[in-house]
Amino acid sequence: MTPRGPAAYLAFMNILASPSRWICCVLLAFLHAVAVGQTVPRSSLDARLLTPRLYAGAPPPAWLDDGAARARTAVRLLRDAPLHGLDPARYDTEGLARRLDDVTDAVDALALERDLSTAMLQYLSDLRFGRVASGYRPTADVAEFDPVEQLRAALVSGRLAQAVDAAAPPIAMVKRVEATLARYRALADAYPTWQPLPPPAPRTSAGARYAGAALLRERLRLLGDLDAAAPAGAGDVYTPELAAAVRRFQARHGLEEDGVPGAATLAALAVPPAHRVTQLELTLERLRWLPRPPRGRVVVVDVPAYRLWAFDVDEAGGPLLEMRVIVGAAARTPTPLFIGQMRRVEFNPFWNVPRSIERGEIIPKLARDPGYLAKNDMELVGPSGQAMADAPGAALAALRAGTARVRQRPGALNALGAVKFSMPNPMNIYLHSTSAQQLFGRSRRDLSHGCIRVEHPAALAQFVLADPARWDADAIAAAMRPGRTLVVPLREPVPVVLFYATALTDREGRALFAEDIYGLDEQLTQALRAD
Known part of the structure; x- marks a missing residue:
């Protein structure tokens, strides 16, 4: 009888442990690479092209020599891909599991080892660099993270799970979004669709009757905006506690925080959890596109959320600044996404009209x-x-x-306001103040020609200048008063990341969602399906 399953591995141990094993593995990997060599990889890294290098090193991968314990660990880790927003089917996880239980001869074993190596290399690559190549990092930085060396070391040390953990980008947001993803995936499993909420009377306020109050209360509890211990009140009364929970929901979704379940709020409440899962998965993909965070001060703008965060990578705690922004109009002049280097602050700037x-x-x-x-x-x-x-x-x-x-x-009519934050780039995009402060009160703020208007320019100037002795709040206020143009070079350039994410998680664990104003979520979804 031909040995099958784990017993087969022991039967072929002498062959697999011999020098010919290494030669066969290298040959199989080489032939596999040749077979796919004419295909232009859509991924930032195509593991089929990495596998030959894995087998060219010493020692070669040994998935089956220990009674398949390493192989089974690998399959388990691949099955956990959804925890990271990835699809286990991409790695043929179940196919590998079936083959693991059905090895018939040495050729099957060698082919399985090769394919398991390729799957794990692709998994590590996807976790670090994303599935789709990005404009932030057109080519994967293998010098920063080499999946081949990471997998080889993990096989030698028996630390595959740790290698998967280490593959995630060193960005705190990744773990927070993954935790939110787990919550919303559980919600999606329990509630594939939401029951529609009835529209309330116009301008429903606390204390009014609302036929959907009970259903709204349940929905907000599931989403975490209403505490489970909050008093229910009469079933059809829109209580103050319910209005406060609606405001919390509105704040998380970039809506007007009026505590009224109007049309926009009801539309956001109707979005099924499965769609939120997709948004969170897309955010994880985009976070993987970013290069390693630089040391020191960084400014990040999330375009669809209309928010700016400024923080110091070297300091623990939350962002030093957070403010609303106005970005490029979706229909005409969307803000481009890139990483710039802010180099100077211009007080009372001229506006050179594009x-x-x-x-x-x-x-x-x-x-x-x-x-x-x-x-x-x-x-x-x-x-x-x-x-x-x-x-x-x-x-x-x-x-x-x-x-x-x-x-x-410069002056009261100047479109840039009192200060411009210059970061040279071919698209002539920069951050600046504005005299139209009332626009920050709008919930939808894609209103500019592409540049980014900031809500609190004086605070941002103080942050990037990072010189409290010369540039305290009073000195910045004086420089912003009408007068001569003053250009102040920064002591060190400050990276500015113009990012696009319709789902994020803040440091308190709150899930934040935004409208896909530029339609980039759909574009990325299609690219991932084609990969």
Whole structure:
């Protein structure tokens, strides 16, 4: 009878332990790589191309020499892929498990070992670098994290589980999002769909009757916005406790925090947990795209959440700053996503109007109103960088010909406000203040031409300048008062990460969700399906 299952491994031990085992494994891996060599990998790393290097080292992988204990550990770890927002089917986990119980000969064993190695290499690669290559890091940094060396060391030490843990990016947010993912996955299993909430009367307030009060109370308890011990009150009364829970829900979802279950709030409450699971999985993918966090001060902007966080990587605790922002309009000028280096702060800056805005907005307005530039405290600038005289009719002709450009002088009308945070980049994107502070009260804030308007520019200036002796709050307030332009170089560049995540977890463990304003979640979902 042909040996099967674990007993087969002992029967073939002498073959597998011989020098020919290494040669066969290398040959199988090489042939496998040749077979897929014509395929352009969609992943940031394609493990099929890593496997030959694993087998070229010494000692070769030994999944079956210990009675398959390592192999079974690997299958268990691959089955846990959903905990990290990954799909175990991508690694043929169940196929590997079946083959593990059904090995018939040495060739089967060698092929299984090779495929198990490839699966684990892909798993480690996906955990560190993501499944899809990103613009933040177009190629995986193997010098930072080499899946081949990590797996080889784990096999030698017998620490496969620790290797999986070490593969996760060294970003605190990853573990927080994974914990939230586990909660929402359990919710999705228990509640594949939500029962619809009935619309309340207009401007329902605390104490009013609401037919959906009992269902809303249950929903908010499940989502963690209403404490289980909160008094229920009469079944159809919209109690103060329920209104407070709605405000907490609204705060987590970027909605107007009025405590009223209006249309936008009901729409967010109707989103099924399975969709939230997808959002959290996409966030984990995007977090893996980021390079290793630099030391020191960092500014992060989550575009769909309209939020900015500033923190010091070297200091424990929460962010030093958090504020609302205004980002690029989804329909016309979405904010690009990249990592920039903030290098200087400009107080009372000129606004050098981009050519696209000149063509699309200023030239048409100037054609209708010859006094438009003067009314908006704007001036023409020639090729030498000097201001030009605004002769009647000459401005329009010069702008159309491209022999002059427009800039707006510092002052109350300046679109950049009192301070600009400059980070040189080809797209001319930067952070700045604004005189239209009332816009920060809106729940949807994709309103700009692409740059990012910050709610508290003085606090951000103090953070990035990081020089309390010279640049305390009073000195910054003085520099922001109307007057001459002052450019202050930063002592060290501050990385600015323009990020996109519609699901995050804060340090208190609260799940934060945002609208997919640019439609990038759907794009990423399609890319992952195609991978």
